[in-house]
Amino acid sequence: MKISNYVSLLVDPKSRSCLCGAALICVALLIGSAFTARNYKDVGFPSRCGKTFQLRLFELTEEKREGYVESYKATICWVIWEERNNRIFLEKSRTMEEKFSRWGAVDTQKNRPSHACKNQCQPYGSEALPKGILSTTADLEMRPLWGTPMKMANVKPSMNLLAISVGIKQKEVVNQMVKKFLSSNFVIMLFHYDGVVDEWRDLEWSDRAVHVSAINQTKWWFAKRFLHPDIVAGYDYIFVWDEDIGVENFHPGRYLSIIKDEGLEISQPALDPTKSEVHHQITVRGRKSKVHRRIYKLKGKGKRCDNNSTAPPCIGWVEMMAPVFSRAAWRCTWYMIQNDLIHAWGLDMQLGYCAQGDRTKNVGVVDSEYIVHLGLPTLGVVDENKAPFDSHVIDGRSSVRRQSYTELEIFRSRWEKAVEGDKCWIDPYKKPAKQSSR
Template sequence: MNQKRKSSYLRRLFSFVFLLAMVFLIGNAFITVDYNKGISGWSSIIRLNLAKLKMCKIQFRSPGSETLPRGIVASTSDLEMRPLWGAKRNKNPKPNLLAMAAGIKQKESVNKIVKKFRSSEFVVMLFHYDGAVDEWKEFEWSETAIHISVINQTKWWFAKRFLHPDIVSAYSYIFLWDEDLGVEHFDATRYVSIIKEEGLEISQPALDPNLSEVHHQLTARDKKSRVHRRTYKAIGRARCSENSTGPPCTGFVEMMAPVFSKAAWRCTWHMIQNDLNHGWGIDFQLGYCAQGDRTKNIGIVDSEYILHLGLPTLGGSVENKTGSGQFDKTESRHSSDKSKPSSTSQMSSGRSEVRKQTYAELETFKHRWKNAVKNDECWIDRFQS
């Protein structure tokens, strides 16, 4: 009897242990599935956060705006005037910019130039190098023009400081002109239409070779052409031909009346040296800013041509030209007074010093370019022959 009871007890115990084991195994299976699901969920969250972090690191943010939410950043601007009160004027923004160095002695010439640029298509900005600003109020367009006045500074000095690419990015074309230009045969609207059709990133109106001061044969007007991009004439030792690939035969404009696309200007602005006022030397390197092939993307517009008087305004001059392009040879009233230095003599001396400075800056720019090329191991000269 004892043996039977013992056997029955063992069977019950075995059944209980077996049942307990089955409960444990089944329960453990459910716990493992839930655990794996939990691990998988956390793993997905971690992966998403890491991907987001990586994406945020890759995203470019303007220097200085890193602590701001992206949507609040206004990285560009323009030169449009805004009302102090009331509703914003409902008008289309002007697509192009005319920026000029201007002195009050040349106000008639400047007035004629500005009138060639339609007020609906161009913002006008004047760089006053003589300090005279109020004297321009007689012209109707002066009220809506941007006036910046700093004594005895050049067009390039102003451009480097007030035409930053982010400021003028709203404008398709930037006309950076001198004041001593005759525009009788020029229309700005037609000019813009032509350079768009021709795909010119950098351009200038051709110069009337009979009445202009022409420094480079390439910029002289070709009466038989609407636009030309090269010259075939011998220039000093340079033999210009169809195979010529760079200045002074092709890929070049002078600096008195250049016109830049916004992309070309962004590049050119970076090339303007902050401490070199006169900009000499930049013209021969503009091809690097032509957004591609300089022999195609830089050109001279013949159908819209101008007259370049070549007035030496900064530093004074011995003789001043009139609007007709002729010299005014009127002598100073003190020219016969030997006891005092004449105003003519003083102006001549000042102009001579300006001329010396321009040549010195040209050599400085050449030296900097040469060193920059030498020291930049990653730079590739796309025009190297």
Template sequence: MKSFICASVVSDPKSRSCLCSLFIVASLICGAYLISSAFITKEYKDRLSRWEVINMLQNSRSNMCKIRCRPPGSEALPQGIVVKTSNLEMRPLWSDSAKNGNPEPSSNLLAIAVGIKQKEIVDRIVKKFPRRDFVVMLFHYDGIVDEWRDLEWSDRAIHVSAVNQTKWWFAKRFLHPDIVAEYKYIFLWDEDLGVDNFDPRRYLSIIEDEGLEISQPALDPSRSEVHHQITARRRNSRLHRRIYKFKGSGRCDARSTAPPCIGWVEMMAPVFSRAAWRCAWYMIQNDLIHAWGLDMQLGYCAQGDRMKNVGVVDAQYVVHLGLPTLGAMAENELNSMQVNIIQRERLSKPEALAPSESHKVDNRPEVRRQSFIEMQMFRKRWENAAKEDKCWVDPYQQSVKGCEFVRDKDN
């Protein structure tokens, strides 16, 4: 019976046509599935390959960016827009003279801690330094700024005012290495220096020729207040790096390898190279504003051997007048200073200003006592830092103990 039914179905022309149609449709569906599967597999493989390449590039870029040193805080910016340093150059409010071309050679910086009482001396110092070679910055420790405006160079100088602060306090806060990075040499001077026998350009020529990273002009011994023999000028000499002292305490001979016999300058007129200042700035403590003891360690910033890269220039020398400044003031002088300025502006006749008696107050003993205290604190910090830093190797193996010297009267 079953074979009869199958035979009758197969022998029926309509049934055969239907079966053929179903077979053809099934074949087309299977073919389309196989073809689409092949395309999808190929596309998936291609896409997977592309992602692998992208991931590899991203990982490579990530590793490269990790290696690249970037200033902290600049990670969110494209590197080309990041400006890492600055300078003290004043810029015009408008200008149509911008030129594309080779930049001008780097200037140098003259920074002086000043008070109005030494205005004439400072004026003579600044006039010695050519405008095109030096940027001038004044640190006003007495708070008086306007009374400098009559000097022809005053408007191009940078004026910073903070009452009763030392040169090193100002330097730590306003001469960051990234701010002065464009200046080849930094002159960090006191105000009480006579410069009749000093030429800045010749001085720069000597220290560049001799490779001095830290230096100072020698002091005229006949007219200067000299605290250390190494700073005294030698006649018929271009410069010197060491002294010989065979009497008294602190003897120096040919075997001496440490300050103040060699590799040492005093703090009233130091001159730093750009690299030496970057190192020295880090050594200045925020709270030890007199910086006593710092001079004994400056040789670590000499960018090499302090016995070669630190020196005193005899051919270009100055006079150290040794004038008392910080701490030596009239009673209530600071409080009445700005009142007097306002009064002078309001009153047209000089005779209208009634003279007032002032009693001199000398706080120099307290200033000196504080300086000694800070020197001991600095030494202790250095000793502790040297012990705690297991990766640091002292190239000199010199102790800072047992070096008591008379210090400069001013900072």
């Protein structure tokens, strides 16, 4: 072709358009061949992005380009390119976005989710809602039907919770307990295992307490169902107590100060040995100490406890009668409570795993604020109104005791199977095979 003819082709608009089109097609084919020269599966980009990015650039007519952009906006991926010497590298999708923005096909600020959007986690089931509207926790605070809520009325909110399993026969003991805790600004929750609720209404604080009723259920049955960690997440400490506790020498406010200073995640008040039913020596009050975390028992029946002891009940142990949990310790403990094992026997020996660290330091008994464990029979007590010769009346207390032992064996078996089955779990307190348990 002569130069003059070549120039004339450039001058002619139609010819120039054809040449430009041909040139663009050639370029597109070259780029496309580069993309097809390597199997996409060999490159290692996320599989969910494969179909999107296997589209070749030379196929991107205006119509297809828009569809491609829509796919792009729906998935944040890594774009595949091939460089000199057949080296593969990944360029973040924003590079592709810049190319598309030059075509006017995408608004970089408004039309695509950012990496932060893709990576943000929301509670299961809430994905259809905007994150700002989610309310992930609750509490047990009463709310007025009208007027100003307590928190807006400059009233200090309650930061701690006392939950007690109660029966009407222990009404006066519970009354003394609740009044002390209310003076320290606690939320009160009563679990009525005998179904009697109305007979508590004459107490001045009754309307301020949360009442839950279920016949013949234990404290741990109630706790598993009504003290979910997300419900009590607003409370610093959760007291899960029996009803037969004397609190004449106990002050909740001082107790809280002590366990905070001592770093106790799981604790209990010591027992007055002269007035209490004592089951384990570690719970007995020490007269010369503010807090104790271990005991020494060199004689007598039962487990020997000495300086070398590292396991419950010699160290890092509290009884399930009046335990106190930090928020974090309770979350862990709640998961360990078995839904069907309502007496929770055996749980006390494993509480140290929920101590948020070293159980020999974070579990303890407070001596300076102590209580009396009256040891009154509650669940399974025979109704006095039933005739003693009634053949349908059984010894409920003995049956409860037998069931408790049965549940203890079940819990131990489940723990052993769980430890054996979880290959990723490491026991921080595992002893060498030849070392005896002390």
